[in-house]
Amino acid sequence: MMRKFDPYPHVWRLPLLLWQGAFFVVPLVFMAALSFWLVKNYRMEPAFAFDNWERMLGRGAFWDAYWLTLLRACMAGVIASLIAFPASLFLAFHLTPQGRRFALLCLIVPFFTSFLVRAYAWQVILAESGPVNAVLGGLGLGPYTMLNSGFGAMVGYMTLVLPLVVIFQTWSLAAIEKSLIEAAANLGASPVRTLVSVIIPAAKTGLVLGAVFAFIMTFGDFVSPFYLGGSKPPTLTILIIDTTKSGQQWPRAAVVAIVMILTLFAVATAALKAAYGRRG
Amino acid sequence: MANRLHLTRRRLLQGAATTILATPMLNRAWAQEPTQINMLAWYGHAEPDIVAEFEAANNVKFVPKYYAGGDNMLALISQSPPGTYDLILSDAEFVQQLNAAGYIEEMDPSLYPFDDFFPEFQKFPGHWTEDKLWSVMVRYGLLGVSYNTDALTKEEAMSYNCFWNPKVTGKVGHFDWHLPSLGQISLLNGNKPPFDIDAAAWAAVQEKTLSLKPQVGGYFDYGGTFSSLKNGEMLAMVGIGDWITGVLEKDGAKVASVIPEEGGIQWTESYSIGVGTNKHEIINKFINYMLSAEGQVKSIQMAAYPGLSPNKAGWAAIQAANPAEAARSGLVEGAENDPIKLLREGRIFFRDTPKQQNLEDWNDFWSDYKSA
Numbered sequence: 007m008m009r010k011f012d013p014y015p016h017v018w019r020l021p022l023l024l025w026q027g028a029f030f031v032v033p034l035v036f037m038a039a040l041s042f043w044l045v046k047n048y049r050m051e052p053a054f055a056f057d058n059w060e061r062m063l064g065r066g067a068f069w070d071a072y073w074l075t076l077l078r079a080c081m082a083g084v085i086a087s088l089i090a091f092p093a094s095l096f097l098a099f100h101l102t103p104q105g106r107r108f109a110l111l112c113l114i115v116p117f118f119t120s121f122l123v124r125a126y127a128w129q130v131i132l133a134e135s136g137p138v139n140a141v142l143g144g145l146g147l148g149p150y151t152m153l154n155s156g157f158g159a160m161v162g163y164m165t166l167v168l169p170l171v172v173i174f175q176t177w178s179l180a181a182i183e184k185s186l187i188e189a190a191a192n193l194g195a196s197p198v199r200t201l202v203s204v205i206i207p208a209a210k211t212g213l214v215l216g217a218v219f220a221f222i223m224t225f226g227d228f229v230s231p232f233y234l235g236g237s238k239p240p241t242l243t244i245l246i247i248d249t250t251k252s253g254q255q256w257p258r259a260a261v262v263a264i265v266m267i268l269t270l271f272a273v274a275t276a277a278l279k280a281a282y283g284r285r286g
Numbered sequence: 287m288a289n290r291l292h293l294t295r296r297r298l299l300q301g302a303a304t305t306i307l308a309t310p311m312l313n314r315a316w317a318q319e320p321t322q323i324n325m326l327a328w329y330g331h332a333e334p335d336i337v338a339e340f341e342a343a344n345n346v347k348f349v350p351k352y353y354a355g356g357d358n359m360l361a362l363i364s365q366s367p368p369g370t371y372d373l374i375l376s377d378a379e380f381v382q383q384l385n386a387a388g389y390i391e392e393m394d395p396s397l398y399p400f401d402d403f404f405p406e407f408q409k410f411p412g413h414w415t416e417d418k419l420w421s422v423m424v425r426y427g428l429l430g431v432s433y434n435t436d437a438l439t440k441e442e443a444m445s446y447n448c449f450w451n452p453k454v455t456g457k458v459g460h461f462d463w464h465l466p467s468l469g470q471i472s473l474l475n476g477n478k479p480p481f482d483i484d485a486a487a488w489a490a491v492q493e494k495t496l497s498l499k500p501q502v503g504g505y506f507d508y509g510g511t512f513s514s515l516k517n518g519e520m521l522a523m524v525g526i527g528d529w530i531t532g533v534l535e536k537d538g539a540k541v542a543s544v545i546p547e548e549g550g551i552q553w554t555e556s557y558s559i560g561v562g563t564n565k566h567e568i569i570n571k572f573i574n575y576m577l578s579a580e581g582q583v584k585s586i587q588m589a590a591y592p593g594l595s596p597n598k599a600g601w602a603a604i605q606a607a608n609p610a611e612a613a614r615s616g617l618v619e620g621a622e623n624d625p626i627k628l629l630r631e632g633r634i635f636f637r638d639t640p641k642q643q644n645l646e647d648w649n650d651f652w653s654d655y656k657s658a
């Protein structure tokens with residue numbers, strides 16, 4: 007006997023599908039098509055040519071930028087997770103629910119201001135004539151070059167992602183059943199053993215998602231490497247800007263963007279598998 | 287009668303209040319709306335210090351779209367339908383590309399005061415095709431060595447070799463546009479003119495540029511160039527000139543620009559009329575205003591970045607209005623930094639697009655250099 011078609015659930019799914027279709031799938035398909043177009047006299051002309059792919063993927067500068075961006079995003083994910091974890095443990099286990107809500111609100115506040123403005127503020131702070139070097143100078147150290155370097159870019163990345171990683175981790179840690187931790191202690195497990203064998207596995211989903219979001223956001227960030235890293239060396243986002251500035255080469259920029267999207271899909275898929283996959 | 291009008295005190299007050307509240311709207315409707323002029327330009331050209339008085343006197347309103355760099359300008363205009371921009375401020379080397387693509391209209395030379403221009407600028411290369419005029423020069427500036435005066439002496443800065451000076455290792459910045467930086471390295475290699483070079487000279491320019499890499503501290507946009515020079519993060523800057531350091535000097539920063547022995551590069555800004563506009567009369571009036579003594583004084587002292595005057599009226603006017611600025615920028619006949627004198631001595635070369643290579647080749651090398 008055939009089941010009667012029930013439109014009710016489909017009606018509720020429809021807005022999301024339409025939204026994703028109109029604002030994600032269609033632009034993505036257009037961008038893929040654009041990567042095969044050609045530019046003549048600063049005008050894009052529809053075509054189906056592999057010139058842009060050959061030119062971009064055949065350049066050493068592209069692969070240098072790719073591996074640098076990948077490395078920096080991985081480092082940002084790891085560093086942000088490590089810096090965030092002690093703070094998240096404190097927020098999850100040593101604050102009252104009310105205190106935790108207030109702390110999480112404070113972590114959201116930085117997102118009320120433009121990231122570009124915060125990056126400009128870091129330019130002042132990290133400058134050789136800035137307050138950090140002034141303090142270090144008082145201790146007989148420095149001055150150190152922090153701006154226009156990989157360190158400067160990493161400071162920008164942390165400014166961008168750290169609050170978010172703390173929020174992810176805290177939600178995940180706070181959801182752990184406290185009796186599990188008490189049971190581990192009752193069974194004689196040391197605090198370190200409890201952390202490694204109980205807390206981290208139980209909070210794995212939030213920890214992995216936090217790291218993955220840090221990766222995704224830094225992989226596509228333009229502000230940090232440009233305004234704090236001095237474009238030295240360029241990341242993929244800077245390469246996109248350079249490419250579009252030069253003779254309207256949006257099709258070549260589309261090649262870079264597609265490679266970035268494919269990389270992010272691969273990383274996100276692997277991370278989700280790690281986050282939600284069953285252990286052994 | 288029910289319909290009879292009773293003028294009570296309340297109704298009188300209501301009527302008065304309604305009249306008062308509606309009056310501004312009536313006034314607005316009666317007043318003529320200002321004519322909108324859409325301008326495509328480098329930052330600063332439609333800011334109040336330049337256009338406010340003209341707007342007030344002529345009931346017009348400038349609506350700017352700002353760009354940074356000729357490539358960026360061509361990209362913006364190619365994405366817009368014809369008639370989007372009434373007035374286009376372009377770097378001189380891109381005027382013929384605008385013309386070839388059909389973005390600008392032919393102009394009538396008799397409408398502009400070319401007789402008052404210095405002879406070198408009366409028929410500026412790239413603005414004309416035979417006797418047809420496509421753009422009118424309004425200002426220019428010189429690119430050379432820009433440096434922190436605490437780090438380098440003027441004598442040291444008088445050669446592009448100062449960028450390799452150990453005193454500025456890791457502190458040499460680039461304005462992030464390939465044309466001025468590579469043009470300066472080309473001058474250092476002895477190529478005159480610097481943008482018309484054969485394959486061997488182009489290879490040598492690339493090699494010389496790559497040798498500068500260990501000295502480089504970063505690549506900056508307009509804002510980043512200002513801040514990195516001002517806060518001392520960069521001690522020397524390739525590809526810029528007084529258009530940046532002139533603003534910083536006024537703020538008290540210890541920076542300066544010189545035209546080195548190997549020569550300098552001239553940037554040139556000029557106005558063209560966008561195809562499809564129907565506002566020719568007011569646009570021509572504005573171009574003439576900018577070429578007048580009053581307009582040139584504003585242009586020379588533009589808040590965003592200073593420029594030099596291509597006509598004698600501008601020189602006389604700035605000498606009268608602000609002698610210190612005239613002396614600082616060299617707009618005094620026979621001064622050490624008199625730009626016309628430098629031009630006549632053969633030390634200034636107009637910025638141009640590469641003549642024997644594709645613009646794309648220069649840009650690709652620039653990307654390679656940045657990631658080297």
